[in-house]
Amino acid sequence: MSDVSVSNSLAVSRAGFTATPLKGGRRFALQGRKDTLEGAARAFGLSETPAMLKSAAAGDCTLLRLAPQELFIITGDAGLPEAVTTYLGTVPNSLVEVSERQIGWTLEGEKLRDTLAALSPLDMRERSFPVGMVTRTLFGKADGMVWRTDENTFHLEVWRSFGPYLSSMMDAAALDAAW
């Protein structure tokens, strides 16, 4: 990797595919039993916990249900709403901020699926991976999380040190996707 600042060097731009590094926001891993997650969802103003591998928006927060006992929460720079932290003070749970652990990209372009298909063994066709779906998976040799935010837009996050690797892999895959 070159010495240019991390966020610039991690951008990928090829015909039919762009990966734009995400900026700002915070991340929290909230884990707890069913009732706790339900209570938390209500504290966010939602009627229920998002179903497994589904997402829900609440204000400037997004709740991603990554595991039976886990909600991954992406918030604005202000962090979690007070109602949520207050509620969590009353029930058994694990809340760990991981804002620094992850880095991510917004992926777009008509070659998006072909590019992702070079990295992930998951079926990303609309019928198997509809808008709003989220999962952890492998991208090449990096663990990561992918979330479909729109028909042709994905949100992808990996652990920080895998950023340069994944950016290079996406670049190589996007080049191949043209053929």
Added chain:
Amino acid sequence: MSLLSRASGRTLGRVPGRGRVNTRRPVRFTFDGRSFEGFEGDTLASALLANGVHLMGRSFKYHRPRGPISAGSDEPNAVVAVGSGPALQTPNLVATQVEVYDGLTAQSQNRFPCLQFDMGAVNNLASPLIPSGFYYKTFMWPRNFWTKVYEPIIRRSAGLGVAPTAPDPDHYAFQYTFCDVLVAGGGPAGLAAALTAAKAGAEVMLADETAEFGGSLLFDRASRIDGLPASEWVERTVAELKKLPNVRMFTRTTVFNYGPHNMVALNERLTDHLSAPNPATPRERLWQVRAKQVVIASGAIERPLVFEGNDRPGVMLASAAQTYLNRYGVACGRRAVIATADDSAYRVALDLLEAGVKIAAIVDIRPKPDSELFRKAKAAGITVLTNSTVQRAHGSQRIHSVELAPVLPGGDVGEGKNHRCDLLLMAGGWTPSLHLFSQSKGKVVYNAELDTYLPGESAQAERSTGSCRGLYDLGEVLADGLKAGVAAAKDAGFEGEVDLPLWEVTSDAIGRGGFTGALPRRGKGLTAMAFVDYQNDVTAKDVKLAVREGFRSIEHIKRYTTTGMATDQGKTSNLNALGIASSALGRPKQQIGLTTFRAPYTPVTFGAFSGHERGDLFDPDRRTPIDPWARSKGAVFEDVSLWRRARYFPQPGEDMDAAVARECLAVRKSVGIFDATTLGKIEVVGPDAAEFMNRMYVNGWTKLGVGKCRYGLMCRENGFVYDDGVVGRIAKDRFHVTTTTGGAAGVLNMMEDYLQTEWQDLNVWLTSTSEEWAVIAVQGPKAREVLAPLVDGLDISHATMPHMSVVEGTIGGIPMRLFRVSFSGELGFEVNVPPSRALEVWERIWEAGKPYDMTPYGTETMHVLRAEKGYIIVGQETDGTATPADAGCGWAVSKLKKDFVGKRSLALPAMQDPDRYQLVGLYTEAPQEVLEEGAQLVASPNEVIPMNKIGHVTSSYHSATLGRSIALAMVSGGRARMGQTLYVPMEDKVIPVTVTSPVFYDAEGARLNV
């Protein structure tokens, strides 16, 4: 006047008006340096044959001259290298698959000095001396000759092409994909299946290994479908498929591996056929296809006949000659003899005759062949010898005649007659191509009527269709393909009604035929070479010899003779080998079985398998936020799992030893700074966090106060040390656990495993925080003085913050978890900060450290410092068989806890054995002698070899602090041997050592508690 004679001239065998090559696009290529002309659409084999060249290679073992016997991927003989230069030459390609383009260069292989005159052919003369098993029997003695003499010679003389010596400049793409129905093979059955599956609504992928869809229809001039010639029907059907949006079609794409759960691998060759490919194009693309249903339409392969001289150039399969004629417009000879056991050869005879090839005779092993084709051939005036066989083919670099002889009542062979010919065609019947079915773990079943194996019950979501399941009549094949497509779509969830096309098919009526094994011959033929496996040079005699030597199982016969084990996977040889073994053993074929087919179906380049995983992208290259700083200071790096870590920071003129000595002394005298970011970190949170820690670790955690740290040691269930690290209690229900760099993922997995399977009742959850925190270690007597002014008013005095404590605060306004811990034996702190701010913090500490001559140090110095203190490194002192007590950490094991992972195993008597390997220190007698890590220890230097090993050196360094060498070792009953002299036998000397305590420096720990 025949077509052929008019064609004579610049390209000997080209038949005008025949074939699918583009005669308006001539291309020039070279073979062994000679320039030839071919046409776009030719394979290397068809273009060479058009130029009258049959000799294309030398055989593997006997270096016999060989020409192509087939026209497809089943080719065993015409193995060539394509391209030139140290990086671009691709060896071991078959000329029947290589497509020619302008500028192609190809070379024959396995010959010296040239193809026409090959010194290795001396092996052929010596062939009676080198039967199967020869290597095993002959090259046994003297023993040390094997690796140094025999093997290199054998490898050089018996072999395939030369591997490229420079890195591959091409790049290779990779893609996962999904479909409802994958159709493997684009012949008539495959096209029909793809069409109906697609019409039913399924997402279909159709792949064919050749450049064009159509399979056998591309060389079938006799059949009509819907009144169209077969090849025109192919064009119509392909066009129809291309219009369907739910069909993806791939030519030059081999379905080569059928894995578990319908994961099927395809290799698509994108540029090999192009003269000047766009350099940005990947050369090949590997597809991993998860298919709901697979339709195998892999066709059937014609079987050669086994007779003396059946490998002479000019001897080939009848269907191959037909393919060369009708698909490539090439007549492979002028005067042909056709040896057959099957009706299809008569059609070949008629096709050749029509193109002007003289048919000297058809020899049919069957006593009374009777079919419409047989009668047509007779009517065309062709001489047909029935109940007859080929006794021997004559010729060396090209066949010139063949002896045909009658089979007498009783099975003996009578006197024969020589027939002049330059082409001898073999038609031994058809072998269904079962490779993919077999790879899918389906069991093959012997079919007595067809005398071959067919697909039996499916093990996965697949079905075979067409001639790969023994259907040879075109009408039946197409109907079967249609049905297979509908059924596959239905099983994939597409149940809609499909309008099945009603195709009117007229084709040759086929009778029953085929022959497996060796043709009958006159005389014993002790020196006769009748090849079963051309590519591995296995003869009928070899198979019989294997049986004589006691091999009964076909799997053993295969391994002894190597039949079917070449790169062609025995496509043309398996059934004949089985036939010969069957008659030699006197047991029916179905009782002998068929050998297993293994992936890949045809060879696949290494590049395709590696894809982008090469060079910088071979593995993720994980770097810490401090990496740019370390690079700017000239650090030398090392890989630690996927991380790149600074190993040492040499100053001008320093080698590693000098740099490490300087760094060590700096830490002991004043202060050093070290990047410990890569440590694994896990946040264990929840009301049951302490209970969980109690169960996971050997230590007790209940009494650890908030703000305190403890060294944690973790065993597996077997009681052996698995990982270690310092754990800080951040709150009553929150632990900050650290792990080794390499162990981070494994420890988290093991914890999750226990939590999810054994202790679901615990209210505790795990979050990896390895990359949430960067860690800056500040170690040395001046560490506090450096840090105190930076930590925003935090009191880090010894009284408030003693050794093994943790506090949350800020450093220059940046959030921090500050640990007072030490892996150096000195006063030390580990500053945990967000990685995005870590470099900033590092530089601030660096500035503050300058008055104290702060020195950056790397992993090597870290290792020496900890060894001086006798701190173990998991995986260096331990090897998966060391208990905590063995590793000198018995003190960490709680005696009070009811249970923890490994407790039961640690209670076993064997775990208390006083002779177990235990951690000790070693001093060499000569203080500057540094032992080799891994060196063995013995009690006496005078023991006879093999000596009784009583331990080994695990860590060994020169200690600048102590001015001498030190070593850690695991020694049997080591702790009871203090003061004993042991010996390290090396190749050139024996080094005496004294057993000592593993703690070499500050044994009382005074330097930690300041």
